[in-house]
Amino acid sequence: MFPGSPHSYCLRHLYDNLHKQFKHPALRACYYRAITEENYNTALDEMRSINSDVVNWLLKHAPQEHWVECYFLGNRYGHNTSNIVESLNAWLLDAREKLIFALIEDHRHKLMQWFTKRREKDVNTEEILV
Numbered sequence: 760m761f762p763g764s765p766h767s768y769c770l771r772h773l774y775d776n777l778h779k780q781f782k783h784p785a786l787r788a789c790y791y792r793a794i795t796e797e798n799y800n801t802a803l804d805e806m807r808s809i810n811s812d813v814v815n816w817l818l819k820h821a822p823q824e825h826w827v828e829c830y831f832l833g834n835r836y837g838h839n840t841s842n843i844v845e846s847l848n849a850w851l852l853d854a855r856e857k858l859i860f861a862l863i864e865d866h867r868h869k870l871m872q873w874f875t876k877r878r879e880k881d882v883n884t885e886e887i888l889v
Contacts, residue, residue: 764833765824765831765832765833766825767825767826767831767833768821768825768826770790770791770826773820773821773826774787774790774791776820777790777813777816777817780813780816781809781810781812781813781816783809783810785805785809786806786809786813789802789805789806789809790802790806793826793827793828794827794828794829795828795829796829796830799823799827799829799830850869851865851866851869853865854866854869
């Protein structure tokens with residue numbers, strides 16, 4: 760759809776898929792350290808020492824230029840999309856077709872409900888609420 764635009768994979772979703780195939784707890788630490796070329800090579804070596812099939816599976820399903828920061832061709836963090844943003848967009852979906860004033864008023868009401876609900880939780884909680 761956007762030729763010449765680099766596409767990066769969500770690290771958490773990629774790791775979840777990796778974990779479904781290879782359920783070793785030490786893989787997580789290796790995987791998330793792969794930022795610089797040196798760290799990437801070290802991470803691959805550590806993964807190979809855990810299970811020799813891990814690296815082959817990972818590179819087959821996710822070429823390095825889509826998830827390793829030093830090999831990514833664009834600005835990896837220039838466009839932020841997260842599950843929180845997606846959740847808020849879904850939460851506000853019904854207001855999208857409204858006129859601007861009605862849209863803002865709808866958002867205000869939803870936020871007030873949200874804050875009230877959380878305030879009530881805080882008031883009724885004896886221990887520390889994070």
